Amino acid sequence: MLYAVLCYNDESVTSAWSKEEDDRVMRDLTAVQRKYVEAGKLGPVARLLPTTAATTLRHATGETIVIDGPFAETKEQLLGFYLIDCGSLDEALDFARELSSANPSSGSYEIRPLALFKPGELPS
């Protein structure tokens, strides 16, 4: 069974970390991850840029609209995620539009740039 572990924290707190504090947290986290990487249990690790860097594509009444900011509607839940390598925000939005038109439900796709990515490896 694969599990996704999603990290939540208060951004106003994490963005108040000094560089030293941030480095320490990342180092300590990496130390925890290493054990699982060596055991072949850990896949990709990603850190997202702050929500202020996010763009949201919302699918409503037959058309898609692009809005600012993070996707923060509490009545909608995170269902899954993709990682895609795009040259620009427009390209990422095109991808989200395609997903959206293939998706029969309304709902939204939040486009959050990554701050860190480690591919990891899992036995398939």
Add this chain to the structure above:
Amino acid sequence: MTDTAWIDLALVSARPQAMGALLRYFRNLDMAEEAFQEACIRALKAWPKSGPPRDPAAWLIFVGRNSGIDKVRRQARETALPPEEMLSDVEDRESELADRLDGSHYRDDILRLLFVCSNPTLPATQQIALALRVVSGLSVRQIARAFLVSEAAMEQRITRAKARVAAAGIPFETPDAADRAERLAAVATMIYLVFNEGYSAMNGPEGVSADLCDEAIRLSRLLLRLFPAEPEIMGLAALLLLQHSRARARFDAHGAIVLLEDQDRRLWNRGMITEALAMIDKAMRHRRPGPYQVQAAIAALHARAERPELTDWEEIELLYQTLERLQPSPVVTLNRAVAVSKREGPEAALALVEPLGERLSGYFYYHGLRGALLKQMGRVGEARVAFDRAIALATNAAEAAYIRMQLDHLAAETGRPDSVKEKQ
């Protein structure tokens, strides 16, 4: 992190929200500050035992407000004045607070707080000092160090600023859309000034100025969280991140200035650059360009170039033209001249620079750039005169040292003694 470090972090990040709300209750900066400090002291006692409250800001507002009201009542008994007249909004709001503060209220409180500090009747240095004290909670000592003045002088400056704000009368009503846009611009300028204060003093006492830059970035993030759909605020945050991303490359081991094209780009902070580029991309989609966005877009073009010779000077010149249209200023034209010199050579750039002489005769960079262009054209004597003027106008040791180096180069090329050295 130590056991109580989380409390310090929570207090720092809750400060603008709590101070904003307390200012709304008490309508007086000193009272709001005292109430917040009292609430922090109680938090330091209570939280280690009880754990963090669900909403630290709401907790601090509630406790701070009660302690402030207590204090006013005590003073009122002593002076026999009805306390109600000194207070506003004292009707009970516990349920609202317990239910978590309404988002829009919170936004207006913080905006009001920031706006009070960027009060246009205050000189820029007082605006910055007040914001650092009230919004950021830096100690008077820290602020005094950043401005290289004595603690007593800074204390006086802040006290004067507070008195002026009180005399000016603070608008407490919820700002309407037009008002808000105006306030937002004033607040953005104030944050930009805080950053510049740190940026230009970067070669001062170690760490002090970097703290100011970090603080300005933190404030810009706060503003962006409050107004996530304002492209100019995205532009401001991106601009500050891009400029600060070069902090480690701007000076060499001896504290001398390293020009952009000579900087070791591996020292640039990639994390900050990535975040800023994402913000600029997003801002551009709004098709509402403003001065911060354009400046950030220029900085982004430098950040995107892996090597200096890959810099897209054509696009940079176009952006400077846009900036000239949005915010005409001889300094912007001077910057455009740098882009022109890269594309068309020093003659074309000098033709742009010369007419600015009247307005920029007291500006360090005007004479510095003029000297550099004349030097490139082989007009050594005139270059020397320009560099001499620049050195007299340098505002810090690193600037002066840089021009002295230029003069040394000139002297080495022409075999003549350097006139500035002779004078010293």
